[in-house]
Amino acid sequence: MRDLIDESRPWPRYELIDGELIVTPAPGWNHQVVVTELIVLLSDFANREALGIVLASPADLQLRTGTITQPDVFVVPVGGAEQAGAKPQWSDIRRLSLAVEIISPSSIRIDRVVKREYYLSVGVPDYLVVDIDHRTIEHWTPGSAAPLVLRSELVWHPAGAAQPLVVALPEFFDRIGAQMRLIGLNP
Secondary structure, X not given: OHHHHHOOOOOOEEEEEOOEEEEEOOOXXXXXXXXXXXXXXXXXXXXXXXXXXXXXXXXXXXXXXXXXXXOOEEEEEOOOEOOOOOOOOHHHEOOOOEEEEEOOOOOHHHHHHHHHHHHHHOOOOXXXXXXXXXXXXXXXXXXXXXXEEEOOEEEEOOOOOOOOEXXXXXXXXXXXXXXXXXXXXXX
């Protein structure tokens, strides 16, 4: 496990969950556009509601001993990290209020099954799986047997927020498509 933590290359990404080594290639353009869009939305909301900080991988999170995960986008809540020294480490993060994965053909089973089970088992209260091709977001919470499959609206109301974050999903996915077309790519 120490070798994975000390690995300095950002890609491929290495994760270790319940003894299973997961290696993922660099993400595609549309994946990164979704990550950027989510960071902007979530950061504005987290700052306004004083909820914590929004980050993106690569990041070697060790929410449980013997695991290393790298959610695409995640929210570290206020008080979600151990007291770090002058140089904080990813291992200082002890909990998340949100983990988000954007699925790609190579990550469908890992994101929908392995990572979902892991994040929910370590107490992450909200886990989102973004499916760009189907323009949906799956919202998982601990104890749920199935996700809420969201097509029109995402409502995220984490503990400590006075108001929920509300995202109109058709507009969200339209913005992603528009950004892709802006640079000459077909979404």
